[in-house]
Amino acid sequence: MGPERSVSYISLFRFADAKDFVLIAAGTLGAVVNGLTFPAMLIIRGHMIDNFGTLPQDGAMSTKISQDALLFVYIAIVAWIASYIEVSCWMFTGERQASRLRALYLRSVLRQNVSFLDNELSATYIVNCVSDDTLLVQEAISEKTGNFIRNVVQFVGGYLVGFTQSWKLAIAILPFTPLLILPGVFYGSAILKFENEKQATYSKAGNIAEQTIACIRTVYSLVAETKSLRAYSLALEKTVASGLKQGLVKGLVLGSNGISFVLWAFMAWFGSVLVMHGEANGAEIITTGLALLNGGRALGFAMSNLGVFVEGRMAAWRMFHIIRRIPPIDVDKSDGKTMQSVQGHIRLEEVVYGYQTRADTPVLTSFTLDIPAGKTTALVGRSGSVKIYCYFSAGTVLRSFSWSLTSIGIGTRLVLENILYGKEDASDDEVYRAAHAANAHSFIVRLLEGYDTLVGEQGLKMSGGEKQRIALARAIIKEPRILLLDEPTSALDMKSETAVLAALEKARLGRTTLIVAHRISTIRNADAVAVLESGRIVETGRHEELMAVGKAYRALVSLETPHTPVTAAQNDQDSVLYRSRRIRQWSFQLLSLATPEWKQGVLGLAGALGFGVVHPMYAFLLGCMVSVYYLNDHEEMRKRINLYCVIFPAMMAASFLVNLEQHCNLAAVGEHLSKRLREAMLAAILKFDVGWFDRDENSSSAVCTRLSYDANVIRALITDRISLLVQTGSAVIVSFTIGLVLNWRLGILMIGTQPLFVFCYYIKLVCLKGFTHKSAKAHTEASQLACEAISQHRTITAFCSQGRVLAMLQSRLDASVTDLKKRSHTAGLGLGVAHFVLYASWGLQFWYAGVLVSKRKISYQDVFKIFFVFLSTGRVVAEALGLTPDLAKGAASIDSVFGILCQEGKINANDPEATPPGxxxxxxxxxxxxxxxxxxxxxxxxxxxxxxxxxxxxxxxxxxxxxxxxxxxxxxxxxxxxxxxxxxxxxxxxxxxxxxxxxxQIGLVSQEPCLFSATIHENIAYGRESECTEAEVIQASRIANAHNFISTLPEGYKTHSGRKGIRLSGGQKQRIAIARAVLKSPQILLLDEATSALDLESEHLVQDALKTMAGRTTLVIAHRLSTVRNCxxxxxxxxxxxxxxxxxxxxxxxxxxxxxxxxxxxxxxxxxxxx
CATH class of the missing domain: 3.40.50.300 (P-loop containing nucleotide triphosphate hydrolases)
Structure with missing residues (x-):
């Protein structure tokens, strides 16, 4: 594909309106003010520290501390208001712009011509753009931007404070600032690289799983479960290697964050020099150090958002270039000729057409066809003679014709809604009349919910004949001037066909009608019949004329005999995807799956335990260092500072080692467990009966989502969540012990206010972290509608239903915007309250500390130690509590995974008591x-x-x-x-x-053959469990009358069939499926409309070839009596x-x-x- 392209960041806001710009301005102002509150708080805190260290420990000092504590409350109020404005405004404008982008993108996609979507954009790509890329753009223009601005302001403000407090120390530290930023930048780019590698591999594995489940009947009939599992497992192998590299990088980078410990050692030494020379006091040294380090860290946080902006810009390019694309056949073009009325005269002259993927092999060559207005013309010919391809190149006024296709486009909506696609404002009576005319009303009213029955994914709850009749009703209700019928009765039995043909006879009166059909009964009354061979018309005339003089047509008719009806396989849905189980019991089973890596698990948790101790010890040393600057004995000051200059680097080394130990080992546990879970889940799923897959909640997309999502959540639970909980536990124990030992009074207050402190950080994490998830959840319904619209693009285009689809999408997007508006206010208020409580609680703690110091209940040195220890631990605890939703997800995923692994299908394919049939x-x-x-x-x-x-x-x-x-x-x-x-x-x-x-020993060829996204050779070879030779594949293809057309393809048997065989015609797919069954060499052959998509000549050749497979039991379902009369x-x-x-x-x-x-x-x- 080449390098990924992107748009400029400013271009992301191209769909913002005046209201959005007002919200952006307000959000930016809020972010700036919010970013300045932290440097202001550092100044006040520095002033407090100086008061503790220099003032006499009496009532006057307590009064000063109380005044400073009140300033904390004022800053808290400002932070509350600023946080609310920042978050609510950025979230709201991001949602408004993203909703606009979704609607414009889908509108542009539905505007594109069919061949562009078939050959250049896959449905998966488009759906990913609607669901994923819009979220990436939204992240880049919503609260992440406010977060970036706030952190940049905090960085600038921090450095301004640092230089005003002690410019010499600030200048000395400045060269080391990049060391605080580079690990975060490197971490983001490296993790993104390995994550992209993993996702690419996961995508390949996911495609294998998806096509296996979508073609589950074919997989079961071919006993190809083992083959599918082997391919899936091989695709997952590379993800483990990428995951291990990711764990190593994570350990190295996070361990390198301990560089701040070394910087504190340097600042401790240089600060002591300044203090001893009277150029600064202890508060100024600590304030400068905290301002510069926190400012540098804020810049690192800001830089981490750059990856989000880059992804948003690339996602925007993927969407914008489609939005800007003007299709060759532009239905929105207004400068063309406007036809006041359409008579229906159609003429195609010297048309040459070929698929873009095979442009050198035209399927229409010098194609000329004239269809008089109000007349009926039929196209007949052998399978693969490109009768339907006229649709791709036709330049017809779409609103004046209707289309009924063999591969009926039936969405997941109600029967009534599917018919209304033909005429959006139709009354109930019009719907009923159209259904009666299509011979559909009788079966619809027998459904449990009548016209309000859901037809299921791709109409799976309907039989082939039922889907065909709904499509006919949809075409009839439109009352078009031009009617295109592509095998309109191919899936009907003779009784239904007779009734429908009578209805169509009435429907086509006064209309231009083009019919594509194999059955002569369907086209014998046409005003003209055109016979196609190799992309050209070789004969034209009425049925009687061609029977008299037409060789090609007479040959086709002579092959046809009376036929019998077909019923598409019904879908039954029998079981539930998720079963409620005891999480504790399954957690033990989960641990048992990880036993091969138990040593790495123990080492990883030991590393997490060690890193948990590092945080409070670092804070304790920081508190000790503050009090040292207020010692009058410079020699004692120098001695202690030298000790800290040794301890801080030692802590950096310890932090580096325990991080490396933790992340490398837990990554190994998580990646291997994830792979094992995916394999076990797919293996368990492939043991369920077909009825399990027929339920809506067990569709191929739903099951594949569970395969991916649940395994990822559990992997993250093992590698990140549990390790953080262990870190938190050790940090809490150490900090609480330090606080209570140093002074139980202040320690109890700190422990008592700790929940408030934790609450603040928790709200900050959850409000911002949870936004994307909630937004994605809110857009699920809109994404599903988009997916359905893309999959039914032909039908929507043919019926000019783009407006109806876009209106439905806009309705859902409007609901999402309304919901997000409420949530943005909630998030803004929540974050504002968090900042208010945070700063106010600091004021309370310092006020009480001042009271205790003035009463000689505690030394100011212990105040510094306790405060810094609990400040550090509170953040760690908040991060752990911020994982509460993730832990809940982990529990739900464990429930889901073991609900599958522990579930027994109704049909046990591995029944140990079963008898081998021989x-x-x-x-x-x-x-x-x-x-x-x-x-x-x-x-x-x-x-x-x-x-x-x-x-x-x-x-x-x-x-x-x-x-x-x-x-x-x-x-x-x-x-x-x-x-x-x-x-x-x-x-x-x-x-x-x-x-x-x-x-x-059973071979099955179904009415709708399922091909895998592989080469033709691989698709045919799927019929044999063991390896087969190329000669065997070719022989099977000859029997199925497929070898000739395969040989004419540019890459022969190496030609890729595309997803579900989309690059092949219906007849070609049918013959490949027959070849696959022939290669299997079964004792029982089941042919369910196996030759329905073949022309009569091909069908006779295949039948003759199948007769050579003597000694086999054959069960045949077919329309054509030529297929069954000789049984x-x-x-x-x-x-x-x-x-x-x-x-x-x-x-x-x-x-x-x-x-x-x-x-x-x-x-x-x-x-x-x-x-």
């Missing part, structure tokens, strides 16, 4: 089988099914859509178990047979039971259901040579 003969029996999908338990699909298929014979299943044919295939594969009754193979209940061994036996299904059975001739002689189906087909083919 080599099966292929005899199939279904005895009194009743079945209902768990998602629709009230709809019984199979009602007492009895079916017998002798081994080595072929059986066809025919019947109306919804009669349960595909369900029979699913039960034979044991994707589900029946409610009652028995399914047998070779006389044995399949529940008693070892499932993996059984599936190895050894045909079973006619109705309402979930077999109502007729026999050979074609026997069933015809019965004059029953099968006879009616055939007569329906013959009526559709009257006047043709359908055989």
């Amino acid at each position: 080599k099966v003969a292929g005899e199939i029996d279904a005895c009194n089988v009743f079945f209902a999908y768990p998602t629709r338990p009230d709809v019984v699909v199979l009602r007492g099914l009895n079916l017998h298929v002798p081994g080595g014979t072929s059986m066809a299943l025919v019947g109306h859509s919804g009669s349960g044919k595909s369900t029979v295939v699913a039960l034979i594969e044991r994707f589900y178990d029946p409610l009652s009754g028995v399914v047998k193979i070779d006389g044995k209940d399949i529940k008693e047979l070892e499932l993996y061994s059984l599936r190895r 050894d036996c045909i079973s006619v299904m109705h309402s979930g039971a077999v109502v007729e059975q026999g050979t074609h001739e026997e069933l015809m002689s019965m004059s029953g259901t099968y006879f009616s189906l055939v007569r329906l087909q013959e009526a559709g083919c009257s006047g043709t040579k359908c055989s």
Whole structure:
């Protein structure tokens, strides 16, 4: 892809309006004032220290201290107001601008032409931009900017204080300032580098998991679980190496932060020189040191935000270049010719078109087609003759046509909403009339919630025929001038097709209609038929004319025979993703998974324990050093300062070693545990029955999110969260002990006010840290809508529904802005209260210390020691408490992970008591089988099914859509178990047979073949568990009539099929799936509409080739009677039971259901040579 490009930082605000600029100005002012409060507080605190060290310990000193303590309260009030203004304004304007950016980006994406999205932008890339990149931009223009300004001001203010207090010490320290900043800068860039490496690897592993789960039926039928797990594990290997490097860098950099200890040693020595020469006092030395060190640290914090700004700028470039892109076919273009009325005359002249990914291989060559207004034209031809590609290059007025496609675009919304995409303002009566016309109303009203039924992800809760009829209703309700029908009845049974064809006959009256179809019954009444071969029109004319003189058309018609219906496999959803379990029990199990790295774990926690002790000891030495400057004996001062100059570097060495020990070892534990958890989770998931995956909460995206999110949360819990808790525990014990031993009175007050102190830092961390998470959560629904819109881009474009989608998105974004406005006020008030309580509590502590000193209850030296110790420990405790949400997430993730690992699927593929089936003969029996999908338990699909298929014979299943044919295939594969009754193979209940061994002997080709994102060779080879030769793959391809088209591809068998085979036509994908099944060489072959996407010639060639696979049991579901009439036996299904059975001739002689189906087909083919 080349180097990542970015926009300027100022460009991030290009979508800000006047209100946003007012908010930005106010937020900036708040950040500046907020940043100045800390240097002001240092000055006051320095004055207090000097009062303690120089004034007599009497009432006058107490009065002075009380006056200074009151100044703390005034600063606290200013900090409260400034913090509120800063945070609330920056958060609110960031959300407003980001919402505007989301809407503009999605609007621009929906504006792009189809080929651009197919070839240059993946759906995943676009969804990531909508969900992730907008958050990155939002972070860069919201509270992170205020945080950056505040820290820069604090840095400048700190250095100004340092130079005004003791300019000689400030100049001496200044050269060392970069040492405070560089570790943070290096840490950010190094961690980002390794994190990007990890994410790239995780992304590859995630894609493997996602395609495995999305194609779970294919994976199960091919017994490819082990192959998928092996690929997933190999992809995760590199993440461990990157994680270990990340741990090493983290240990080195955080250990290097101890450089401040060495700086304190230098300041202690140089400050003592200044004090002894009367050029400064102790308060000025300490104030200068704290101001410079905290100022340098503030600059480091500011620099850490630069990474956020860089990521935001790069994310903005990814979005802006799409927003600015003007597509070649621009539906928003207003300077073109405006047609007051569309008559519908379409002409394509000398069109040459090829995919951008294969520009050197045009799919349309000198293509010319004239479609008169108000007439119906049909396109026919072999599979892969690029009939549908006309859509990519057509320059039609979109609002005047409607489109119905074989790969129906059905979103996750209600049935009613899907139909309304055709006409947004349609009344209920119009919807019902359109549904009636599409023969859809009868099945819709039988659904549990009628028109308010959710259709599921990609319409998974609907059968193929049901989805097709909803799409037809959507097209009919639009009442367009131009109607495009691409295989509009391919998924319907003959009865439904007859009704729909009658409706379409009425719908196309007076409209220009273009039909793409394999069935002659669909196009025989067209005003003109065009036959395509190799991207050219070779014959045109009416059906009768072409039958008389057209060779190519007559050849296609001669291949067609009456056909039988199909039912797409129903989806049942049976189990819940998360089970509530006892977290404590699972925590022990989690630890058991980490036992291989137990030594590293012990060493890592020991390092955390040691680092926890370093903090209070460092603060204690700082307190000791302050009092030394007020000694009158310079020799004693020099002696103690020299001691501290030795101790501080020693503490730096200790800090470096324990940090390195902690992070290196815990990184090893976390990374290996994360990999182990991901592998164990996917392995457990691949043991669940298919019904588990059919639930909405167990969709491929949801499961992959759990795989990634839960493992990452638990890894962070082990490497960061638990170690910080150990650090905190040791720091609290040491500091509380020091405070109570030195002076129990002041110690108790400090311990009593510690919760307030901790509360302040906790609020600061949680308010700011939690913003991004809450914002992401608030945008989840908007991102889901965007994802759905992108996946259904063709449908939305065809129906000009961009406005409807954008209005829905804007509604969700407006709700998000309103919600964020409330949360920004809450966060601003929370942070303001935190700063107020922080400074006010310091004032209280110093006031009480002044009272105790004046009453001789404590020495001022012990005041300094106790104050600095508790100041340091409070921050550590607050950071630990700030992890409370993370700990809650960790508990939820542990619950989720072990909910999967401990869950047992309804179908146990590893049942130790199961019997190996041996080599099966292929005899199939279904005895009194009743079945209902768990998602629709009230709809019984199979009602007492009895079916017998002798081994080595072929059986066809025919019947109306919804009669349960595909369900029979699913039960034979044991994707589900029946409610009652028995399914047998070779006389044995399949529940008693070892499932993996059984599936190895069953081949399945489904109506919608699932290809993996791999090469064609790899997709075919997926059908064999063991390694296979190239010759075997080619032989299987020849049998499936796929070798010829594969050989014509630029890279042959090495051609990448794309995600879900998007780079191949439907017929090409079908043939690859058949080749995959052939390579498996099964004893039982299940063909569920396996040739539905093939032209008639290809279908006959494949059928002839499959006949060579003699001695196998074959179960066939197909529309075309040419596919089933030569089977050894045909079973006619109705309402979930077999109502007729026999050979074609026997069933015809019965004059029953099968006879009616055939007569329906013959009526559709009257006047043709359908055989």
